[in-house]
Amino acid sequence: MLKKKLVMIGNGMAGVRAIEEILQANPDMFDITIFGAEKYPNYNRIMLSPVLAGDTTVEDIILNDEQWYADNGITLHMGKRIKEIQRGYKKVIAEDGTEAEYDNLIIATGSDPFIIPVPGHDKDGVMAFRDIDDCDKMFAAAKKYKKAAVIGGGLLGLEAAKGLLNLGMEATVIHDQATLMNMQLDSVAGEMLRADLEEQGMHFKVSTLTTEVMGDKRVSGLKFKDGSSLDCDLLIMAVGIRPNMALAKDSGIYCNRGIVVNDYMQTVTDPAIYSVGECAEHRGIAYGLVAPLFEQAKVLAYQITGQGLKAYQGSVVSTKLKVSGVDVFSAGDFMGGPGADVLELMDRVGGVYKKLVLEDDKIKGVVMFGDTADGPTFFQWMQDGKDVSEQRSSLLFSASGLGDSGHSGIDLVSAMADDTIVCGCNGVSKKDVVDAIMTKGLTTRKEVTSCTKAAGSCGGCADLVDQLLASTLGTAFVESDHEPICGCTDLNHEQVKEQIKTKKLTMVREVMNVLEWKGEGCQVCRPAINYYIGMLFPEDSEDDRSSRIANEKMHANIQKDGTFSVIPRIYGGETTPDDLIRIATVAKKYDVPTVKITGGQRIDLLGVKKEDLTAMWKDLDMPSGFAYGKALRTVKTCVGSKWCRFGTQDSTSLGIHLEKRLDRIWFPAKVKFGVSGCPRNCAEATIKDIGIVGVEGGWEISTGGNGGVHVVATELLCIVETAEEVEEVSKAYLQHYRETGRHNERTAPWQKRVGLDSIKALVVDDLESRKALVARMDAYIATQDQDPWAARVADAEKEQLNKFSEYKRIDIPVRVEA
Amino acid sequence: MGNATAAWIEVCKLDEIPPSQARTVNAGDTVIAVFRLTDDRVKAIENRCPHKHGPLAEGIISGDDILCPLHNWRIHLDDGVVAAPDEGCVKTYPVKVEDGQVFLSL
Known part of the structure; x- marks a missing residue:
């Protein structure tokens, strides 16, 4: 098959991401050629600040090295700027004369930094902060010069100033607004940020307009509108970016603020030509953050490889950043005008500020400073339009706010919904990260990043990824590798279980002999061994009462x-x-x-x-x-639809039925059910091991709850239509728990340890596996024939x-x- | 038992004590736990843990020790001494098995 020719102008993050998506969708469809004006392969522009600050190196921020282009058969022209697109001949021509023909063309030329055209802006020592070359220039300048000025108090300007500070220069930031990062922060958070940065040695002139760059050949100072001035020998302009659309415009492609594209990222002028990234204007907006650009890349790939129509609807963006070591987060309409419903939390000593703007009990906007752990959750709720009236009083202390479980980061991430976006830059959800950790056996953030791209762009979610790692494999990692059952043995629960199984050991004493127990066992290990034997060999073993x-x-x-x-x-x-x-x-x-x-x-x-x-x-x-x-205790029910005027389902009958089916089974620990006939949940089902709540037309099954020392609410396992399905899923869940739970481990910690997703996969999604689990449970029940x-x-x-x-x-x- | 005053009292058959378990014997107000160990040796101590008076006969036998069912104190059946870190002592009784019959001396 003759491959189509795909040419891309631009070799930056958005464009190369689009190429990656295309390769993933159909690796054999195109012969790909990429022209990049810079002399580097695709690198992570967001990480320029850490490079400048000396926290990382240029090599470390390369996203796709030259080998990657070679491996994927991509012809890469680095350092070649395209001067002309000949749409009639379907070819592009570079400044050095290199030509390439295309069937499809992607323009991903990104943006250029905006230089304010004040008098003197073209003097030596005046520069932007946009690419690796700029970094190199700043490194060189810091060796010769002392006083730096940065115009622009946005993220880039502050990062540049911080970098220069680290390089030993004095740094003053000049901002035309009163509030730093006024696009992302309200005045309170802006003030806190300023105070923090001043403590780090940065100087500020806010609400200040620059009128002139002074100096002979090289910059020597700045003049301001209020008549004051400032000495400096290096000036960084970081006031914003402009879509780089000159080439497209010259080729007759319609441009407004950027290259105008439709919902499929095609230019409105020429359907063979696409545009993606900071240069593209979609529905009037040219995005400058990574997350929407990556979304665009996905849509482009979908369209160009002919998978069908998938429209880009525009993005609601949130900002989660680390500004010079300070965490900030914002999303939506966070200013909250007069009369707005605003919740605020201010801890000046602790350096924490949180503000939620509500409308009709729904989150409209959020600003957070210092502690941003709940940011993604709030953002998710904002997009979902979730009613937060019930959490109102505790919302700002913790989004998950449940009993004693709400305060540590690990608990927080485990309370996050599966589809909550962890990495906003790359659109990676909690589920993506957890699945990758589980299925690929990842143990470090670096591995997670290389597998899922989470924390690979701005790094703002690195802490969240760490917490997910800890909560997903924390206990499994530590305990399964090291912690023995008790002092009588060096083996842990899993090892003992495995040995019993492979060596077919059917007596407690035999297990202790064969596995070289120290002593005669104790109240911890003997009941555990007895349980494992009974679970593994229900028909060929006898209960050891002396180990009960x-x-x-x-x-x-x-x-x-x-x-x-x-x-x-x-x-x-x-x-x-x-x-x-x-x-x-x-x-x-x-x-x-x-x-x-x-x-x-x-x-x-x-x-x-x-x-x-x-x-x-x-x-x-x-x-x-x-x-x-350690068996089925109570199945708590409400009266349900039999009597209750609110009841939607017959919870009592279902509860009785389940209890009769499951009433003589030994489990790793006690098991409690709750069955409620409607979402009012009078049976308190959501703090039970299995909670079943009747809804119109079906039942919600949620699991892993606990009402004891550590209150844990159940997590939704699935929704089913019939009582038969409830029985089937409950049996499968409990059998899986019987087989993989550690003796004396309740379902709540078990579910947390093995992960709800892996349970869902085996108990809900994979029907074969579900059936097999139910069959094993039924076979076991048949052996327990006597009360x-x-x-x-x-x-x-x-x-x-x-x-x-x-x-x-x-x-x-x-x-x-x- | 060199004690001349020791009088052996017939208690029950060895088979009437479940293997690796115990049963209790009432002697007036005193309750005595008679343990049948894994190798069919028998031991007898007062059925009362020095900690919170747990009924030791219901505990798990571990070698020549009994683990109290209430809070898992470990008590040695030979001398009634509580294992560290806990402290205390339980009264022990002479006990013997002859022709499958268990005898106790108060």
């Missing part, structure tokens, strides 16, 4: 005085008068001192003597509630004293005649 803790051994909860408590199953919390009478009769007969309604909609008989247990179970004739075990209380009663009646005789009392005389 007291509660599970006795099928009752031991109390502080050595008595026990008895809790029968009350499925779904729904009972009958007959059952209540029976419970009451038993309580009276055995003189039960306390009868208590539990938090899980059941009845607890407390203070039962050990020797009364079997007799009570027999009289009760109700299933064991497993309140003593433990009924079994003990039957044993007692058969007088199998060798087995459960410890329930029976023995009395001996205190004094015996010798």
Whole structure:
């Protein structure tokens, strides 16, 4: 197949990104030729400031080295400026005479720095800060000269001033507005930034217009409109950029503020010619930030490779920056005019300022200074139009604001929605990062950057990426590699499980012998081993009661005085008068001192003597509630659509059904369900291991919640239509938990450790895997065919004293005649 | 047992104590836990942890130690001494097995 010829003028970030997207979409479609005016391959222009500041080197900011162009069969002409586009012949001609024909042409000429045409602007020592050459000039100047002035108090100007400061020069920033970075910050944040930078040694002249550059051949000073002046021997102009469109204009392509393109990034004049990046004007806007440009690149690639129509709709931009070491974030309409609904938090000592502008309980704009961790979340909510009235009082303290879990960065990122954008520059979502970490086994930020591009452009999200790394593999990384189960062994949970499986060990004692246990095991490792054996070989192993803790051994909860408590199953919390009478009769007969309604909609008989247990179970004739075990505890339900005027689903029936299906299963730790019939969620389902909430036409299943010491809200697993699907997904989720959970690890930390995404993949998305999990769960359930209380009663009646005789009392005389 | 006054009291059959577990014997107000170890040796101590009076018979046996079910104190069954870092001592009782029968001396 004859390849089409694609030529690109410009070798910068937006253009090369478009080429990358094209190669990804269809690597064999084009013969690609790129002309770049600079003598470098594509580099990260945003990182010029760190280069200037000496934090990194030119080599380190190269995004695509020459090898990359070679590997992808791209003809690269560096240092060749195109002087003419001959649209009639479909070819471009460079200043040195090099020609190239095209079928499609991309103009990605970017922008030029704007030099204010004040008198004297052409003197030596007056320059812009735009490319690697400018950096080199500044390095050279800093060796000879002392006093630098920077016109422009935007991001670039401040970064340039900071760089010069680092190079040992004095630096004064002249800004025509009162507020620094007035496009991104309000006056309060601008003031804080200024104070911070002044502390670092930077000088400022704000609300000041420059009228003349003084000096003979070289700049020697500046004159201002108010009559004052400033000595300087280096002047950086950083007042903005202008789309570089001269070439396009000369070729008869329609230009306004930039090269005008349609929603598919085609020039409106010539459909064979595209434009992308800072030179392109879309719906009246020429973007200067990286994120929208990369979005444009994607759309361009989609269109040019013929994948169909995907329109660029324009971008809502947020700014998350590190200005000379200070974090700032802003998005939307953050000024908030008179009468606006504004939330503000100001901590002058801590250097933190946050401001949200609301309208109809929705976020309209946000400015943050010092602590920007919540920025992406707020931005996401702003785009989603989320109603924030409920979080209003705590919003500025923490977006996730849940109990004790809201304050550390790691918790914050785990509370972030999957589709929240972590890296705004490259449009990388939390899910992209987490998936890459999980599937490719990444452990460093550098690896994440090379895989996903997150933190590869402005680096403003580097902390977030670090936190995601920590929260995604933190515990897995540390614990699975190092932490043994307990002092009795050097092996961790996963290693022990693996050994039991491969060596087919079916007895606790055998496991401890083969795996060279130190001593006879303890209350931590023995129950764990017993659980793993039972989980792996449900049919070929016998429960080791001597490795059960007291509660599970006795099928009752031991109390502080050595008595026990008895809790029968009350499925779904729904009972009958007959059952209540029976419970009451038993309580009276055995003189039960306390009868208590539990938090899980059941009845607890407390203070039962050990020797009364079997007799009570027999009289009760109700299933064991497993309140003593690492098993299914309660399935809390609301009355649902059967009675409630708000109910949309029959939550009680579903709860009872689930509890009956799952009531005799051993898990790594206890498991609680909540089933609510409508989003009012009266069953408090969202702090349970599995929370099911009825919605119109279906059920929302969310998982990994916990209402204990660390309150954790469930995360949405999926939405299904029928009760059968709820059962299937719940079974698959719980079987996956049984197989991969560590003994004594609740679903909340487990889900956090293995990652909701990986769980979703196996339990929800991959139907084969879901089916297999359900089948294994069903096979296991089939082995648990007898209620433990009924079994003990039957044993007692058969007088199998060798087995459960410890329930029976023995009395001996205190004094015996010798 | 060199003690002349020691009188052996028949308690139960060894088989009536589940393997690697214990059962309790009431002697007036005192409750004694009789443990059957993995190798069928038996030990007897007062069924009362010095910490919060936990019923030791319900704990997990680890070698010649018992782990209290309430707060996992570790008590040596031979001498009743609590393992560090905790401190304390539990009363022990002479116990023996003859012809599958367990005897205890108060």
